[in-house]
Amino acid sequence: MVAALAACGSPVAPTSSGPSSEPQPGGTITIGINSEISTLDPLANQIAGQATLVVANAVYEPLFIDGPAGALEPRLAESLTSDDLRTWTLVLQEGRTFSDGSPVTAQAVVAHVTRLGAPESECQCAALAGEISDMAVVDPATVTFTLAEPNAGFPRYFTRQLGMIASTTAKAVDGSPLGAGPYRFESAAAGSSLTVTRSSNYQGTAPHADTIVFQFLPDADSRYQSLSSGDVDLAWIDTPNLIAQAESEGHSLATANASTTTAVLNTQTAPFNDVRVRQAVQAAIDREALLAVVDQGQGAVANGPILSRSPYASGTQYPAFDPDRARALLAEVSQPISFAYTTDSRPQSIQRATAIQQMLADVGITMTIDVADTATWGTNLYSGDFEAIEFVTSAYADTDAAMGIFEAEASGNFGSYVNPEVGVLIAQGRGTADEAERxxxxxxxxxRIVDDAPVLFFTESPVGFAADSSIGGMPDLHNSNVISLLPGRLWTTQ
Structure with missing residues (x-):
């Protein structure tokens, strides 16, 4: 097989932390996350973010989860293999069931993928499902997928919504489809919390805690304070000062440099339709200073669309901070340059924008800062209604998918970047079975993308979970590209 993912060995064991190295059964664990979950349905996209994958992993046993250094760990799947990267064979683990006891079958997988990829689907995964030209049930545990084009990155599609196999024939009491995870829906308090309890029909390794409560705490500082006060046992943290504080206060951490901070430039409108202006802005920004001051030294500078921990990392050369080069490029343009920089209202984002504004002023560029609420920021990003916009994302965790962002017609090509030669290279890489050639x-x-500067890459930043000292089983995720915490592996002595 030229491409294969199989559960042929033991997954990487997590590094345990907490009061006991031996798992303790029972009890309740409360986890603070950064957004409200009004439905568990994968179709709604609410449990597909890094902070909410912990919810998905509780209710829907994914086919795969993200493992160390870009590897994938089979969960509900036994294997996913291909000889040509176009026809893929998925084999499910035997005996797995949904939380009502009904079997997870190949037909259930086909029905799930069909539902999420339907024309009326609002799932962010619909375009990915659209790459599948045919699905066939071989036997109760085996599905074949035929793709329109060869795609080496196809297995990773099943780490998020497409892999959260949801029953199309049975629902939980909240109306969401049943999953095959270690927990099932118990209750919800609108705008406040969601509670799941141990599933008696779970066929994998039994979870330790009886109950998991997810509290919705959108404010980062308040979420961390809830951890410090003991109101939650774990909390999602995504700001450098809180990660540093958690370390100093002795909390257990499951974090990694899994968030990439960038700025997307609109390459189809002035001033960024001129590559010299994009390159001038690129040269005028001191990324090491942003890392030191804004990120408080947490993480590392980002050097392009291939993360430093990616198996495809090969040393992309990002232009050095060089104000003189920026001024020389601007002299070639020979006209004043000004633009608006859109960011959200998080203090760290505003601090970063202010620092960039000062750096650009030093070379003669006028940048105004447009602070938008989250909804407006998202609308502007997806509609292309911006000149430059900050984009903090986990999208670069998967190199195969991230490279696709820079294809001309890609849905994630928010800045409308077009370079036909880049598109050809990406398509050739995705379609070759030779990993060295890819x-x-x-x-x-x-x-070439870095040289063209349609996106400015700033930092690879740490995000993840901090836990109270009473929580055991916290995994070592430092070498991961995506934070995907399995709550069933955690335990508490309280």
Whole structure:
């Protein structure tokens, strides 16, 4: 097989922390997350973010989860293999069931993928499902997928919504489809919390805690204070000062540099339709200073669309901070440059925008800061209604998918970047079974992207969970590209 993912060995064991190295059964664990979950249905996209994958992992046993250094760990799946990257064979683990005891079958997988990829679907995964030209049930545990084009990154599609196999024939009491995870829906308090309890029909390794309560705490500081006060046992943290504080206060951490901070430039409108202006802005920004001051030294500078921990990492050369080069490029343009920089209202984002504004002023560029609420920021990003916009994302965790962002017609190509040569390199890389050749092609494409500067890459930043000292089983995720915490592996002595 030229491409294969199989549960042929033991998954990487997590590093345990907490009061006891031996798992303790029973009890309740309360987890503070950064957004409200009004439905568990994968179709609604609410449990597909890094902070909410912990909810998905509780209710829907994914086919795969993200493992160390870009690897994938089979969960509900036994294997996913291909000889040509176009026809893929999925084999399910035997004996797995939904939380009502009904079997998870190949037909259930086909029905789930069909539902999420339907024309009326609002799932962010619909375009991914659209790459599948045919699905066939081989036997109760085996499905074949035929893709329109070869795609080496196809297995990773099943770490998020497409892999959260949801029953199309049975629902929980909240109306969401049943999952095959270690927990099932118990109750919800609108705008406040969601409670799940141990599923008696779960066929995997039994979870330790009886109950998991997810509290919705959108404010980062308040969420961390809830951890410090003992109101929650774990909390999602995504700001450098809180990560540093959690370390100093002795909390257990499951974090990684899994968030990439960038700015997307609209390449179809002035001033960024001129590559010299994009390159001037790129050269005028001191990313090391942003890392030191805004990110408080947490994380590392980002050097392009291929993360430093990616198996495809090959040393993309990002231009050095060089104000003189920026001024020389601007002299070639020979006209005043001004633009608006859109960001959300998080203090760290505003601080970063202010620092960038000062750096650009030093070379003669006028930048105004447009602070938008989350909804407006999202509307502007997806509609292309911006000149420059900050984009903090986990999208670069998967290199195969991230490279696709820079194809001309890609849905994630928010800045409307077009370079036909880059598109060819990406398509060739995705379609080759030779991993060394794919790495070379992606490296070539990444360097051209950085040279063209449609996106400014700032930092790879740490995000993840901090836990009270009473929680055991916290995994070591430092070498992961995506934070995907399995709550069934955690335990508490309280």
């Amino acid at each position: 790495k070379r092609l992606y490296a070539d494409a990444a360097q």
